[in-house]
Amino acid sequence: MPYQLLADALVLVHLAFVVFVVAGGLLVFWRPWLRWVHLPAAAWGALIEFIGWICPLTPWEVALRLKAGQTSYAGGFVEHYLLPVLYPEELTPGVQVVLGLLVVGANATIYSFVWRRRRGR
Numbered sequence: 001m002p003y004q005l006l007a008d009a010l011v012l013v014h015l016a017f018v019v020f021v022v023a024g025g026l027l028v029f030w031r032p033w034l035r036w037v038h039l040p041a042a043a044w045g046a047l048i049e050f051i052g053w054i055c056p057l058t059p060w061e062v063a064l065r066l067k068a069g070q071t072s073y074a075g076g077f078v079e080h081y082l083l084p085v086l087y088p089e090e091l092t093p094g095v096q097v098v099l100g101l102l103v104v105g106a107n108a109t110i111y112s113f114v115w116r117r118r119r120g121r
Contacts, residue, residue, distance in 0.1 A: 001068070003064045003065070003067040003068035004064075004065070004068040004070065006064050007061050007064035007065045007068060007070075010057060010060060010061045010064065011061060013057070014055070014057045014058075014061070015085065017041065017045075017057070018045070018085075020038065020041055021041050021042050021044070021045030021046075021103060022045070022102070022103055022106055022107075023106065023110075024037075024038040024041065024042065025038055025042070025106070025107045025110030025111055025114065026110055028110070028111070028114045029113075029114060029117070032114070032118070035111075035114075038107075042103060042104075042107045045100075045103050046100045046103045046104050047100075048100075049096045049097065049099045049100030049103065050096070050097060050100040052093050052096055058087075
């Protein structure tokens with residue numbers, strides 16, 4: 001049971017990181033110093049997608065699930081609703097490149113607004 005809870009918590013951390021990578025630049029409007037945290041995270045997220053690597057959180061989660069005696073993701077809310085967002089079946093190298101471009105494009109747009117706002121002051 002503790003391994004399953006740890007694995008579920010790790011999925012939530014993973015999802016939070018993905019959301020931060022994609023939209024964390026919006027937090028820079030509120031706290032400009034967050035760019036020093038967000039830019040490396042966004043670069044890492046885009047790199048993972050462009051190169052087709054597996055995020056280190058994924059094998060860690062799988063190991064925890066195996067220790068919990070699980071062989072699949074069948075089960076509760078986390079497994080049913082959150083895991084398909086992080087691990088879609090249609091994830092191909094081409095889709096990963098598109099996702100990487102979306103990360104770069106979204107963040108470039110956000111940071112251009114932040115830069116213009118700060119420059120206008």
